[in-house]
Amino acid sequence: MGGVSGHGVEVVEPPIPARVRRPADAVRLLAVALLMLLGLLVAEFGVDTRGAVEQDLVQATSGLPAVLLTLLGWVSGFGIVLLPFGVGADLLLRRRPLQLVQALAAAVLAGILVIVVSQLVLDGHPDLLRTVLTRPTETGGRTDPLDVVIVSLVALLTVADIVGRKWVSPIATAVVVATVVTAMLSQTVTLAALLTSLLLGWLIGLAFRLGFGAVSTRPPGDQVAQALVDTGIPLTRLELVDANVDGDRRYLGATTADDQPHPGEHVPAGPVDVRVIDRDTFGLASGRRLLRVLRLRNGFTRAPSLTLRSELEHRTLMGLLLDQAGIPAPRPVGSCEVGPFAAAIAFVEPVGTRIDRLREEQGGLTDEQLRAVWTMAAELQRRHIAHRSLGPDAVLLTPDGRAGLRRNGAGDLAADDVTLRIDLAQLLTTVALQVGAERSVASAVAVLGEDAVVRALPLLQKIALTPSTRELLGDDDHKPLLGALRERLASLRPETEQPETVELRRVTLRTIVTLVGGGVAGYFVLTQLAQVNLGDVVSSANWAWALGCVAFAFATFAGASVALSGAASVPLRFHRTLMTQLAVAFSGLVAPAAIGNIALNTRYLQRSGLKPAVAAASVGLAQAAQFCSYFVLLVIGSVLAGTGLQLSFSPSPKLVAVIPVVVIVVLGLLAVPKVRAFVSKRVLPQIRQAVPQVLAVFQTPRRTVKLLGGALLLDASFVGALVCATRAFGQEPSVAAVAVVYFAGAIIGSAVPTPGGLGGIEAALSYGLTTIGVPIAIAVPAVLLYRLATYWLPIPFGWWSLNRLQKVKAL
Structure with a gap:
């Protein structure tokens, strides 16, 4: 429990355990398992590429000088035989016979496992591994799925823990590299089998090290005390107070100001807080920090230090900066390495009350x-x-x-x-x-x-x-x-719009839904593209209709500008309003269209003189007018296209059943006190402030015409653009039918939570055109032309507009 070091420092600490389970080994084990699984999946999807890469590597390495190839063969042959003896001798010299037994056991177990797994793979259990890890040979057989020598050798070296050994580590690295190269040149195993063998050997070694524990490299307290005294800290006592504080060992030291080894250094008499960072516990805090970095965005947590030295330097620098700023904080008075695998920092703690x-x-x-x-x-x-x-x-x-x-x-x-x-x-x-x-x-x-x-x-x-x-x-x-x-x-700041909450998480439900929805939509689009010869279709396109598609695309922005002008209670400059709608097109790259539309337009109206609540209500009114336009044109198009006769204008039984359910749910929510309080405090005041402004729009016929007319122009122009796109490739479906396809496709596509509805709109419109008789070979390029004109082409103009509006402080 206690003793006196060679420098006369009283050290109080319990005995250090001979073996420890390092948290870093658990992190490595998980990372290696995931890497091996990912490698097998990549090899499975890239079968043809894998074979080409193997041939390129074989040709590149076989072109090496003959002397070097011969040397690699000797290093591999002699190294495989002699390296285990060298590793064993090194462990015995370090008085680690148990670790030697474990290393040999890991090598033997790895060899047995490879033999069993190889036989199962060659027998086709499972067939996926047989396809990935082997290839047919000229004799009618198959190559080995794993290299037993590499797996056993890497497992032995991992358990032996040769990292940092002056001679053993570089020699072992050279032997492993030489063995891999010679195995690749012999073409008895595939590249995927070689990489899997390396990872499997590492995995087995880490599992052994984690299961049985590794020999502790923690320096005892007397070594810590000696290292700190050598740096000039006049320690008289050192006591372990916590064996694990965020991955550190914490000692409480006592110093005296008398007879300091280096006069001029200010180490006041009294307690010092000593933190020891060692390899056995270093991975614990770094692993936790790594998980936070993977889970959260930058700013919330600092990336983990990769080495003890970088962690030591960072902590020391932070302490010195705080001291320089005049802020009472733990002040570093000494830092040093303690042996090859640990470091210590001594702090003078500030005096105060939490x-x-x-x-x-x-x-x-x-x-x-x-x-x-x-x-x-x-x-x-x-x-x-x-x-x-x-x-x-x-x-x-x-x-x-x-x-x-x-x-x-x-x-x-x-x-x-x-x-x-x-x-x-x-x-x-x-x-x-x-x-x-x-x-x-x-x-x-x-x-x-x-x-x-x-x-x-x-x-x-x-x-x-x-x-x-x-x-x-x-x-x-x-x-x-x-x-x-x-x-x-x-x-x-009640007069300004409240900023949106910053998303700190890297992976959210919206991210997952976006990836899944975009992937599914992309799959349908690619499936459709596979059925089309774009070269032949484009060469036969009518470019006059294509220009008409672009003209209608421009008209959509004019319609949105007119509708917003009608919804706003203050006069708006048309060119700036038009530029704002173009900026919305650019924002569609990074956000769903509705979000970018609402945010930018609300900001623009605020800059034009409207209060936040009124600006938001005006944008909502413009959105509502567009919804009404959707509904009106959809009904008209359905009737003219012949689909409306199949519909009944009397409420369906399902709708009749749904309406009271919705009413009951809303009333139930309003019965909850928190919901009622939210509505009364946050929603009703904004409605009261915005309703007079909204009613003022309908009291002015001119503004009403602009609002509704602009919304109709917007939607009619989208329909016109899609009509021109189909005409450009020689098809002439009825305008009403194309209108129904557009409205249905826009609704379905907007449900896909990707920027601008990418993937979803293309898939929905292409399918819709095929249902009204347009061949798939024409529907796909027509939709691509439509999206090029209405989505992609306005983006550079939107980028310029956004920057220009920000420069003139209109946004």
């Missing part, structure tokens, strides 16, 4: 204490230092009235804007947990200003907060706090 404990002790924070917290935040923001862990247990107040940090955090220097705003949102929540939302926002505004504080609004979401903060927000007393903070921040 703000969550101050609430318990004095019932809350005073105005001066709040000012100190936000002064610290202002300094961090000014220097672009991100902390990323500003939870209630991280912020403290010192006896001299300054705010500081208990931890340096996993932050960044020169942080980007999103990361800094996440820090601000976290600190607003932390302070609100102590003093409430109103005082938190008011105190922040008093120091930082309204502009700086409002920037945090889109980031006020649970996923952006630390785990300890999320846990506190789960309490019944604090559940409404986040909503109260959002409302308070929104009330600072």
